[in-house]
Amino acid sequence: MKSKLNLDPKVVESARNHARNIAHDMQDFIDRHTTVSTERTILRLLGVDGIDDVETPLPNVVVDHIKDAGGLPRGVAYWIGNAMIQTGLQPQELAEKVAAGELDLTKLPTATAKEAEEAIMPAVHEALHKIKAQTKKREEYLARLGEGRKPYLYVIVATGNIYEDVIQAQAAARQGADIIAVIRSTAQSLLDHVPYGPTTEGFGGTWATQENFRIMRKALDEVGEEIGKYIRLCNYSSGMCMPEIAAMGALERLDVMLNDAIYGILFRDINMQRTIVDQFMSRVIIGYCGIIFNSGEDNYLTTDDAYEAAHTVTASQFINEQFAVLANIQEWQMGLGHAFEMDPDIENGFLYELAQAVMAREIFPNASLKYMPPTKFMTGNIYKGHIQDALFNLVAVWSGQSLQLLGMLTEAVHTPHMQDRYLSIENANYIFNNCRDLGEEVEFKEGGIIQQRAQTVLAKADALLAEVEKEGLFSTIEQGKFGGVKRPRDGGKGLEGVCVKDDQYFNPFIPLMLGGAE
């Protein structure tokens, strides 16, 4: 395909190479470490669920129990496999006994790592089988019911009550939405456990719990049957419990998950070592079960200036792409993010937004690009806001975006009302239909504003990636080169949950999932 932006393929290749080296460099670190959340994920996949009498989730109870006994470097898979040999019990039964104070996993006689691994394998395969059954179910639905056209219309529900969310979500689906994202209660990202059960009183959203996932999945399947279209479900695999929520998403057939290799570090002040290790496990799961991840580059543009910092978005997209490659995520599953966030007062701002969006599409031709709407310069003037959203929709259809998070005219006023969602869907449908093939028809003036802008941003992204490669990702973040946010290597939340693996450590899911087992 000829570049409409006249991008130099050598610069694209150079940037991608830098990102590949950055990701590989980090992978060495990842392979040497595990985290409490990664270990809890293994337990969840093995079927450990429920809470103890003080509402601590059993995966936390077991991992804390092993950690307190100094056994974390060996990994929970060993301790559970060993306990299965010594007691003949299943993982859930073991967890319940630990919670009741009737069993100390680290005080049992010890088998070899190989024996423990063999003992646990049936439970591992059972988990993989369950996940694959869900993936297959999605494929069946898509084949039978079909799906909406891209850009998919992506809307959020955020009432704080999962049952109210169901009403809003089904209404949105009937109005034409393709993807429903259930917004999470504020501050869940900083919890070092996943809450349990249905939410009826969240703030700014509901907790990401397995039960909430199940309730919404069922509701969307029902409305999908009714309207004859598969409705995708989205939630957040991010924060301190990034991989655990990915596992829950895989088991409950989520289709899209917000998941970014470095977002938690920059914007939630989660320790960088913790996040980097956690993101790997979460992405292996995502890759395995056919979830589309959404990376959070739009956030750079709300904290930093969208015109000045555009190259950090491109650089981060390359990094997210390469981390995804290492987790065996297919290109179509890569929902690399960006956003329409420039100050509307900038002269020719539309041209710069268009340049950025077309560039993202040219650089990542097969990715499911996720495009985020204006938020920072939405004012409460709903009429102007609706026009800002219209320009955003125009760029999206013109540049061939994949997942369109619809802007709401009431952004900056309240979480969307039912009518706001309807108006935004109508806006998008009108523009997408009216301008469907605009991108095929229009070329850009050689050396004009749009071409030059894209070339400049790409060159700056390449230079930034070269610098990151030279200095390492951790020290670049320490210097505040992404999103203008500085984070120390040993600062932030959750460092105490990171440990170096010992030589007998094993995580049975990683090799099997990377190999596409079952």
Add this chain to the structure above:
Amino acid sequence: MSEAAKTATAQVDLTKVKPYGDTLNDGMMETMFTLPVPYGEEANEAARQLVKKMGWEEPNVTYSHDMGNGYTFFVVYGKCQHTVDFTQIKVVKVDVEVMDRVECGEYIAENIGRPVVVVGASTGSDAHTVGIDAIINMKGFHGHFGLERFKNVEAYNLGSQVPNEELIAKAKEVNADAILVSQTVTQKDIHIINLTNMAELVEAEGIRDKILLCCGGPRISHELAQELGYDAGFGPHTYAEHVMSYIATEIVKRGWQKRPPLK
């Protein structure tokens, strides 16, 4: 012919103000809303009756749309019968002469003679940084530089989801003149709960009379801030210069130039 239509230059009676469409006192208003009733003629009539009860005459449902699950959306125009007495309006505002960034710096140098220290964060569970970043960070917002860019101002931005206790601890550590609390999420009045908690903590720490406690956010007003026990509240369209003009002026007013340390 109605009173208003007789002359295009009718004088506004400020004691009886009503909405203006294209003729004085025509009362024209527009609203949109959704009712949990199925789409149809009955739904439109329900919308008309509702706005009549709100004091609208000649309601006109210009658009209605089936929302798909027994809900109907309406756009309605009509004529409002109510009036307000504009001459009796009183609004509680942050009462200060706003200086620009450079003037603030000079004012502090001349009248305070030491740097003004400010700590700020989006506290509680609120994850939004846009507000506090707009006020404190160097680049500011919409062409208005943030406090980090001001001369003679030391500003610390602790970011989002900061516990109130932590922000207070920072204030004591750096001997701050003012604490800025940003709140964006307002669902189920979570901001009220959090802001109240902050005010109580500052009181409990025994520093309430030694520090300026300010809050800001898209749904914050000065009146609300005062009700909650804050010195000032900053709503939409306020920038760093508004906040610093207030803080600097207040320090001088209170004679805090040589205020003893908080600890």
